[in-house]
Amino acid sequence: MMNKTLIVTLLCCCALAACSKPTQNVELNTATTETQVASSAEIDSAHNAQNSLDWAGDYQGTLPCADCEGIKTQLVLNADSTYTITEIYLGKGDDNPFKSAGKFSFGHTGSIITLDQHGDQRKYFVAKNQLYALDQEGKKIEGNLFEHYILKKTIN
16 A cells, blocks of 8 residues: 555656756756655655565566567565576577576665666666566656566565
8 A cells, every 4th residue: 555655646746747847957857766756755764665565586577578579577586685587588589598696786765676787787666566677777667568567576
């Protein structure tokens, strides 16, 4: 319930921000996604995804692919800040999995993780039982395909 409230609040803030005049402050325009999320939602630093959610686990989904049917993805996040990612490009080649492993880190707001160089510095927004894949700049994917950029946690 808290996550739904947070997401609705963020969406409302984004809609209001889109209607406002652009400011002259260049630093504000180039702020990172985490800073924008933190300031617009006034996130309590004592309660964030890193310390309030059971984020460790196995996340799976099929992400969009420009030249194949999709990328079947499994991302395992461990409590010691290590990960393993396995990707299979569907309908392309012999379906051999690509595997990478390394470390990830939480950003300063505790809501976005970044994989290390072995994971191509990919970023994910951590929510309850799911990860939202972010674009290369760390921003939320928008548009019709938004729902396809979600990895869901497998619950045993």
